[in-house]
Amino acid sequence: xxxxxxxxxxxxxxxxxxxxxxxxxxxxxxxxxxxxxxxxxxxxxxxxxxxxxxxxxxxxxxxxxxxxxxxxxxxxxxxxxxxxxxxxxxxxxxxxxxxxxxxxxxxxxxxxxxxxxxxxxxxxxxxxxxxxxxxxxxxxxxxxxxxxxxxxxxxxxxxxxxxxxxxxxxxxxxxxxxxxxxxxxxxxxxxxxxxxxxxxxxxxxxxxxxxxxxxxxxxxxxxxxxxxxxxxxxxxxxxxxxxxxxxxxxxxxxxxxxxxxxxxxxxxxxxxxxxxxxxxxxxxxxxxxxxxxxxxxxxxxxxxxxxxxxxxxxxxxxxxxxx
Amino acid sequence: xxxxxxxxxxxxxxxxxxxxxxxxxxxxxxxxxxxxxxxxxxxxxxxxxxxxxxxxxxxxxxxxxxxxxxxxxxxxxxxxxxxxxxxxxxxxxxxxxxxxxxxxxxxxxxxxxxxxxxxxxxxxxxxxxxxxxxxxxxxxxxxxxxxxxxxxxxxxxxxxxxxxxxxxxxxxxxxxxxxxxxxxxxxxxxxxxxxxxxxxxxxxxxxxxxxxxxxxxxxxxxxxxxxxxxxxxxxxxxxxxxxxxxxxxxxxxxxxxxxxxxxxxxxxxxxxxxxxxxxxxxxxxxxxxxxxxxxxxxxxxxxxxxxxxxxxxxxxxxxxxxxxxxxxxxxxxxxxxxxxxxxxxxxxxxxxxxxxxxxxxxxxxxxxxxxxxxxxxxxxxxxxxxxxxxxxxxxxxxxxxxxxxxxxxxxxxxxxxxxxxxxxxx
Numbered sequence: 001x002x003x004x005x006x007x008x009x010x011x012x013x014x015x016x017x018x019x020x021x022x023x024x025x026x027x028x029x030x031x032x033x034x035x036x037x038x039x040x041x042x043x044x045x046x047x048x049x050x051x052x053x054x055x056x057x058x059x060x061x062x063x064x065x066x067x068x069x070x071x072x073x074x075x076x077x078x079x080x081x082x083x084x085x086x087x088x089x090x091x092x093x094x095x096x097x098x099x100x101x102x103x104x105x106x107x108x109x110x111x112x113x114x115x116x117x118x119x120x121x122x123x124x125x126x127x128x129x130x131x132x133x134x135x136x137x138x139x140x141x142x143x144x145x146x147x148x149x150x151x152x153x154x155x156x157x158x159x160x161x162x163x164x165x166x167x168x169x170x171x172x173x174x175x176x177x178x179x180x181x182x183x184x185x186x187x188x189x190x191x192x193x194x195x196x197x198x199x200x201x202x203x204x205x206x207x208x209x210x211x212x213x214x215x216x217x218x219x220x221x222x223x224x225x226x227x228x229x230x231x232x233x234x235x236x237x238x239x240x241x242x243x244x245x246x247x248x249x250x251x252x253x254x255x256x257x258x259x260x261x262x263x264x265x266x267x268x269x270x271x272x273x274x275x276x277x278x279x280x281x282x283x284x285x286x287x288x289x290x291x292x293x294x295x296x297x298x299x300x301x302x303x304x305x306x307x308x309x310x311x312x313x314x315x316x317x318x319x320x321x322x323x
Numbered sequence: 324x325x326x327x328x329x330x331x332x333x334x335x336x337x338x339x340x341x342x343x344x345x346x347x348x349x350x351x352x353x354x355x356x357x358x359x360x361x362x363x364x365x366x367x368x369x370x371x372x373x374x375x376x377x378x379x380x381x382x383x384x385x386x387x388x389x390x391x392x393x394x395x396x397x398x399x400x401x402x403x404x405x406x407x408x409x410x411x412x413x414x415x416x417x418x419x420x421x422x423x424x425x426x427x428x429x430x431x432x433x434x435x436x437x438x439x440x441x442x443x444x445x446x447x448x449x450x451x452x453x454x455x456x457x458x459x460x461x462x463x464x465x466x467x468x469x470x471x472x473x474x475x476x477x478x479x480x481x482x483x484x485x486x487x488x489x490x491x492x493x494x495x496x497x498x499x500x501x502x503x504x505x506x507x508x509x510x511x512x513x514x515x516x517x518x519x520x521x522x523x524x525x526x527x528x529x530x531x532x533x534x535x536x537x538x539x540x541x542x543x544x545x546x547x548x549x550x551x552x553x554x555x556x557x558x559x560x561x562x563x564x565x566x567x568x569x570x571x572x573x574x575x576x577x578x579x580x581x582x583x584x585x586x587x588x589x590x591x592x593x594x595x596x597x598x599x600x601x602x603x604x605x606x607x608x609x610x611x612x613x614x615x616x617x618x619x620x621x622x623x624x625x626x627x628x629x630x631x632x633x634x635x636x637x638x639x640x641x642x643x644x645x646x647x648x649x650x651x652x653x654x655x656x657x658x659x660x661x662x663x664x665x666x667x668x669x670x671x672x673x674x675x676x677x678x679x680x681x682x683x684x685x686x687x688x689x690x691x692x693x694x695x696x697x698x699x700x701x702x703x704x705x706x707x708x709x710x711x712x713x714x715x716x717x718x719x720x721x722x723x724x725x726x727x728x729x730x731x732x733x734x735x736x737x738x739x740x741x742x743x744x745x746x747x748x749x
Contacts, residue, residue, distance in 0.1 A: 066414055157567050268513070269720060287704045
């Protein structure tokens with residue numbers, strides 16, 4: 001300041017000098033946002049979109065990543081899809097794997113829903129020790145599926161603790177992991193044990209969100225317990241339940257880790273527990289039929305998208321009905 | 324001044340970052356992959372003595388062993404020294420995933436001292452071609468482990484044939500007071516090649532075959548009368564096993580005899596160490612070891628593997644140097660003293676080997692009868708089909724003829740698809 005004379009200070013400022021303009025004036029907020037997002041987008045493109053497109057292309061080829069490593073993929077059109085969906089050879093019936101998956105998903109999700117909702121209904125009140133009980137009930141869901149499957153495998157062995165209790169009851173030992181007609185139920189039992197708490201948690205969130213005044217109004221009208229449940233509780237909780245069902249169905253449909261540890265990639269005796277995900281694994285990473293494995297992955301994707309759409313339509317229908 | 328100091332330290336830090344990894348990597352790093360079993364643990368210990376490289380050994384579950392190695396190959400990476408089963412060799416060579424070690428074996432290793440049967444099965448692709456792709460790291464076959472006290476209580480002799488073995492197993496199962504509830508157990512689970520290797524030598528000893536390797540024919544060969552007889556025989560053996568034996572893998576078979584529940588098991592020699600320590604095997608003091616019997620013929624499933632060098636390894640010379648060290652007399656003696664089974668005849672005949680374990684003296688005899696099965700790139704698909712139906716038939720959940728018909732039809736379809744013009748000419 002000492003170097004400035006009075007005449008300089010008295011001159012009015014008529015324009016901003018060119019060098020004082022922001023150096024990155026050209027960088028708009030939109031550009032900055034794009035630049036910050038670019039690394040993530042590029043990573044996503046590389047890690048997700050590229051494999052998706054590449055595997056889609058491979059699904060139309062006959063190629064094995066191990067046996068044909070020295071040769072380029074050979075295009076065969078839709079032959080992989082046709083073969084997978086029409087092949088009637090015993091070991092290759094894709095349809096069977098989807099049936100097995102359905103045999104697992106339907107009972108598992110149904111039982112989890114009923115049990116989870118039932119337990120949530122019981123917990124939806126205050127009583128001593130409710131917090132501790134909640135935490136204990138949530139423990140299975142917090143464990144690693146591999147760990148859960150491992151200790152259930154020990155318990156389900158021929159001379160394991162489950163059969164010990166079965167024989168105490170006077171019944172014959174059960175081939176939990178060895179009988180082709182039982183293994184699917186073993187998968188259901190383990191899944192129900194692990195994921196019922198998830199259903200319980202979502203149900204409890206729904207139940208606690210039901211406005212109390214509705215029940216008070218119903219009580220004034222002398223409505224019975226069943227009427228209150230049927231016409232107040234259930235409709236109010238249903239959208240959340242449906243979301244829980246969507247999550248669990250999609251998750252169960254992709255079942256891999258528990259089944260892999262309990263029964264191996266082959267799905268146990270006679271492939272009776274080989275879910276669609278295990279089947280994809282066998283085709284793509286055991287047989288290394290890369291082209292066919294990619295096609296199978298896309299068939300799974302289409303099925304799950306279709307299922308999710310059905311659920312979302314039902315959910316939207318419910319919401320529209322409520323409005 | 325400040326800027327110069329800052330510059331100096333910046334340069335120093337950069338130099339340290341560049342130099343430090345080089346110093347830490349004085350010795351090359353080598354990696355080995357094998358499946359989880361006692362010899363893999365032994366190898367993990369043994370490599371600690373190797374002075375010229377930092378060697379790490381990864382032991383993966385047997386069901387994932389092949390998949391892991393080939394997934395690594397597909398990514399053009401993985402272990403420098405993969406240990407491959409004999410049946411994987413064709414696929415690995417065809418894919419160009421492992422190095423040709425013919426010259427190395429012939430010039431830098433005691434080629435003539437190797438058990439030539441083992442060397443051919445583990446290393447030579449195609450068989451008889453004179454091209455070798457691995458160095459035998461362990462030779463193995465199957466042994467019979469039996470409870471001497473139970474045999475004595477029942478007045479039984481060590482079985483000389485499969486029929487004798489079944490009779491002994493049934494007698495033991497029927498006798499509630501002999502100290503064992505069950506007669507015989509093997510790994511009949513449908514996982515990896517477990518049920519297949521447990522049954523194949525029963526079939527071969529009964530005079531049957533898995534396929535005709537000349538014409539690549541399965542139908543009519545596998546599902547023959549002899550095949551059905553061998554499956555039904557295995558089912559009778561299964562009935563003398565503990566509850567849940569259809570899901571028995573290696574661990575359950577070892578437990579069956581060590582816990583005292585079962586009087587006889589059949590397993591790879593490589594598991595031998597599990598039977599000699601009474602602190603981990605309650606029945607260790609009561610166990611006897613014998614050669615797995617034959618029937619009309621005498622064959623025993625071949626085990627053991629060779630160590631290959633990955634075509635994608637950045638340390639191929641170091642890997643060769645390591646193999647030379649591993650195959651040296653001194654290291655091989657340590658290997659057998661720890662419970663390993665060598666591929667070299669001079670080591671097999673050595674006092675060190677014969678005295679290393681109570682079952683070792685039977686090994687040389689057993690190894691005379693070894694036989695291997697398909698060494699094809701389509702191995703995994705063939706194996707999967709066999710495992711699925713064999714497990715069902717042996718455990719009595721499927722008719723033997725029906726099971727073999729299904730296997731034969733499916734395997735024939737796999738071969739016909741892979742070789743539409745017939746077997747390849749070598």
